[in-house]
Amino acid sequence: MAVETPDSLTSFISSVVLPSTAPNDIRGLVSKIEKKCAPELFSRVRFTIEDFLRELHIALIVVDFQNDFVNGSLSILNGPAQQDPQAVIPPLNKLISLDGFKMVVYTMDWHPPNHISFYDHAKDSDRVLSAQDQKRHLKAFDVVRFESPHTEQVLYPSHCVKNTWGAALHDDVKIVENAFFVEKGTDVLVDSYSGFANNDGLKKSKLESMLRSERINCVITCGLAYDICVMYTARDAAKLGFLTTVIKDCSSGLSDEKIEEANQIFAENNIAVNTESEAELIMTSKKIPLEWISAVISQKLGIK
Ligand SMILES: [Zn+2]
Known part of the structure; x- marks a missing residue:
């Protein structure tokens, strides 16, 4: 068996990451591994990544693509960043149509008419x-x-009141066969930004158990709003150990300031931010974000 060296590991990682990855970032990761890893563990890094690549079980989570957020009472377009959710529907539908997702989940803000956020x-x-x-x-x-x-x-203004037009998924968004749906914010006195749990953290939705039952280990997420519900959903996914990517050109955000904060949180949690065309490379060629490699070696080998 050939001895793994920093150079051979660098070229191996280069061959499995998304082509847009900066070579310096790959070298940075390898030098971090070199610093923290005993020589006998060094050769295990490659096998750990190869094992992981053989076992990709990817779910797509489309967050809150509902009428009220698109062109209803809480339209993202009216936010300070003026991002138009309707403009991202074509790439979103391309993403949803990709082959290979083990599950496609649509989360929905689903409030009672007297919800605490109104x-x-x-x-x-x-x-x-x-x-x-x-x-x-x-x-x-x-x-x-x-x-x-x-x-x-x-x-907020009253929005996504359950069983109303505003709470329905936008008509132009593709709904796959065998789709899964997760309702959130259903209790009167507590809000829920994340698809995984209420804001008080006390009540979980069924999302985590649905993903676990299908042995999902990677989550690709996108939707509305990038800086609120997509951010909290992605952050919780990463904290639960799912390797996570946010697709920025299939999402719209409310404010530039909060979008910047969201990007910071993504960077701190090994959450990748990719484009729809990069998601295609993940699904078709198993080219993965460098953040997923960082997360895998952190989870499996304790190299942080
Ligand atoms: Zn809401």
């Missing part, structure tokens, strides 16, 4: 605003503190 219900009798916020005239995007339930909340 500003015109902030003073309802089943919740108590802080004294300071009670005096304010409340409007969309205000951040308030509730004494009961004890939580901070961004307020």
Whole structure:
């Protein structure tokens, strides 16, 4: 058996990552491995990556592509970044149509009509605003503190009320056969940005168990809004150990500032940000993001 060297590992990794990967980033990863890894472990890095490539089980999660976020009461287009969700539907449908996903999941914001995130219900009798916020005239995007339930909340216009037009997935978005659907934000007094759990972290949706039951180990996600529900869903996926990619040209975000923060969180959590055409390379040629390689060697070999 040939001895693995930094050079041979660099050229092996170059052969399996997405072609857009910067050579310097590959060299950076290999030198990190060199620093942290005993020589006898060094040769295991390649086998670990090869093992992983043989066992890719990829799910696509399309986040909240619902009428209210596209051209309804909380249209992303009206946000400060002015990104138009309708413009990303063609690449999104291309992505959804790719062969090879073990599952395609659509998450849906699915609120009761008096949901805690609706500003015109902030003073309802089943919740108590802080004294300071009670005096304010409340409007969309205000951040308030509730004494009961004890939580901070961004307020929005009423949106995605269950079983209404606004909550329906947009008609132009392709729905695959055997699709899975996950409803979130269904409880009156707690919001849910992530597809995996409520914002208080106390109640999980069925998403994780659905993915585990199909032995999913990689998640490709996209949708609305890039800087809120896509970000929280991707972050939770990565924290649960799924290798995660966000497809930026199949997503739209609300504000440039929050999009920048989201990108920071992705970088800190080994979450790749790719394009639809790169997703095609993942699905057709098993070319993977460098972040997935970092995550695999961190999970399997403890090299961080
Ligand atoms: Zn909502």
